Amino acid sequence: MKQNFIQKTKKQALALGLVALLATTSLTGCSSKDSTKDAAKGNAAISYKAGTYTAKATGMHDLTVTVTVTKDKITDVKIDHQETAGIGAPVAESFPNEIIETQGLGLDVVTGATLTSNAILNGTADALKQAGLSDSDIETLKAKKKDVVKEEDKELTADVVVIGAGGAGMAAAVTANQQGKKVVVIETTTKMGGNTILSGGALNAVDDGSKTAKDNKDSVAKHYEQTYEGGDKEGDTKLVHTLTDNAWSGVEWLKSLGMKFYDQPFTVTGGLWPRAHKPEEPEGTGFFKTYQEYMDKNDGITMLYETTAKSLIKDGDVVTGVECTGKTGNKITVKSNGGVVLATGGFGQNVEMRQEANEINKKWPTLDDSIKSTNTSTIKGDGIKMAEEVGADLTQMGNIQLLPLGDPETGSLSGNIEHAVESRIFVNLDGKRFVNEAGRRDDMTLGLFEQKDKTMYIVMDSDTYPNGDELNNFGEKMSDLVAAGRAIKADTLEDLAKQMGVSADNLKASVKEYNRYCKGGDKEGKTDEFGRSLFTDTDGVNNGINTAPYYAAVRVPTVHHTMGGVKINTNTEVLDANNKVIKGLYAAGEVTGGIHGTNRLGGNALTDTVVFGRIAGEKAASFTK
Template structure:
């Protein structure tokens, strides 16, 4: 009866996900009742949990990957999630997951991809270069990037072959030398596809437990080792013993806390993150070293909803929209940047433009335009954006003369495979030709603005995913993965590498924590 009840619960969850997936991904598309199964500290419990399981804090992709590996190693696992629904920000990820040297790249005509490490180092910028040039001690940034890039193919294979996720489509994103960002061929965005599939697999395991609406408040340390933690659920405090994997995400939504402390210059910039306090203080309380905390990624494109243009929470305009050919126009209707540059470069170019009047919210007047070919290539994303009114279809002739001229000039550059204005070298699936013949063609148009999106700083850690404390020595009994960590991305993160780091270091953390649980 217990297993029947569990399977029925899992089935209920999956039906709810299927009905509400895109609405959940983008925050407010439907009401919140769809996930009642996970409300009010509901738990998935597939067996009576013995003492000292591997405790995973956070149910995004890093936490789920850790849980999977710990279970495979024979440990029991208990995930604690402070939100009423699982998935974290990972379930919203819309562009894809990076992988170098994969069979899907080869199928797309990319025979070799040996530049992933170099692209990541270039994006990491001065933080990486200064440490290397001065031979400074500190977090092993080179080793972390090496692990991230070298293990990327195996991460894709794991998700496809073992977890059962479709990642057969490979697309270019800004800052990448070649297309290496993987997503599925269907309409479900990659973050949601990966997270929901993993949740289903975990829910089938007899030694897995997930508690939602469970707020971790402190770690229990004895003799220099993390022995467990304390959390609050239903207004009551609970103590749990076992090795801990911390996978709670970053602090871009902590506008009045850590974000205000480390980056006060970003006050008023909208965000793709929920307005929640960060959990970094829990790690600081056990002397974890925090690094790169002022390194905050401003994503260049968050949608400006014309129904509420001054809203501080904004839905991400996925980078794949530009990767598949989309262009950005200023308020004057002109291109102003290579849209395929890194997020940092494109964001700075936008923020050098005049700001738009949006009350207390700082934002800019930028238009995103996709031609018919780009629209077809991003149909899985575009359907939702059109449904929400974040983008609309217009004939070219309905645009301003300046915008028409910009489209024609870019279309000519695509036809010549040479962008003399900004040096863009990748044009995605743009196929619109220049001239009077395109005036009846429909393009997709939306307003976008930079938003705070990702925090590169966090807890120092090593290639074994151990959290590092004073003197950068490992804190026993404590691992971390995902956005809570610092040291991999430096100045800026490449698009598509957030899901990748969750998989790689989440799996490592889970396996390492399982060893600790088995030994005592």
């Protein structure tokens, strides 16, 4: 396994080299000077009907693109949108200028904001068609790329170097900075966030002995037990204890930095218990608003965006820095006086790597590219490969988590209409329940693999969306999802079944059985046929699926989390195959393995980023060669 991943890295590096060469070749034909001239005079061969045109498109939400053109030039692009702050909104702000600057539509889709990027490009194309452009003119504009002039190679030195500006990386960076250290954070994309900013924000933690914990019959011990057993006892017990014992102090740390959470914890899918804390800001944006505010108030954290870490620098037996490639292909060397923290996330978007890892346990029928992923596109296992090249051991690589909740087109969690697990059921294309919907994520998804077309519907009633325009966990309005045909709404179960294309009798029978348990359980002493025990909200408000309108949304299996990765100890020090510490190298977040075992509990990954990110920041700050 180890050898294979390294060999793949080298193969990929060669392939990348080839791409770089081709890119350089195509760029030599057109200097940046030419491109500026081009932009100033527009597109010589293309002629517009002068005027202002509008088009609608759908990103995360509906948006309107307004484009103004003269006879030979795009002069203005305006986007009227409600895209999420920190995710789609920055794209809606930057794309108009880039379209005008390049006089083209060949902009790179922004990682993590694919829907918004494509919506703006498609909307602009539609508006330009109204201005008289043909399909082939649009293709010409799509081929226009921004020219790149290679910048000088450079070298930087910091007290602590962090690779990856997701949740774990930023927790490490802020913690190291709180210890008075100068930190450089290397991030391949244009912004902080990674998978963390896309997350539902559910963060498991128990304030032991508090009224909330008592009301929910919860404790740190129970969190530990469910995490360990939920991962089939494969998690390293010391790491699991570190996770659960320090979860609440992680929440308190975030609060001390200004992050706000709703009071009541809830049960996130596969979380098994109501202990997920939800930030007030949508999705994972609250984490990065908090980290950004910290950086605005405190000097000493330098963000190197559009910089891709390629390899770790080792001096004798100590990791001392990182070799990177800048956005123009230049070499950037970042040296560390203290530790280097790997926080590059998992490998959910690396099809080859996940297929190979799946061979270890053969848990999933396939993880080829017919199965999409919830992850953002840069989550390709770079950190795992870099660590392996300096002798790190990898652990539990075969433990890969899928969710049954992917969008059929993209695999993303966008369009997932569930909130708490208690109030919804899953039915297959026959309208029948097939699994304990409040159970483990792997059981639910394995169950879904066995259903026709590996496809199911989430079904619920208006308890979750009393007005119909409330947001789901991913910041989307239910009414928008219905209007876009991504969710189904009906006044009766018969009509819902008809729109879903499933048997109405079966759907009604499934709902009736579920409702029986919601009304106090089975009076005849029979347990739920799938072993489900979570039926009502902790406040007892939900009494089943019985209040119109009813809602449904179609979902498929999707790769969500990779629990295997770099082996660490409780100090987040990276270990080799003999469990010996690789000096100077720390790792936190999804890049690591061995914490969650075979199956990560919903809500435990964000806890992982905060708990282990903080430890990594602290230990890397105190490391001396």
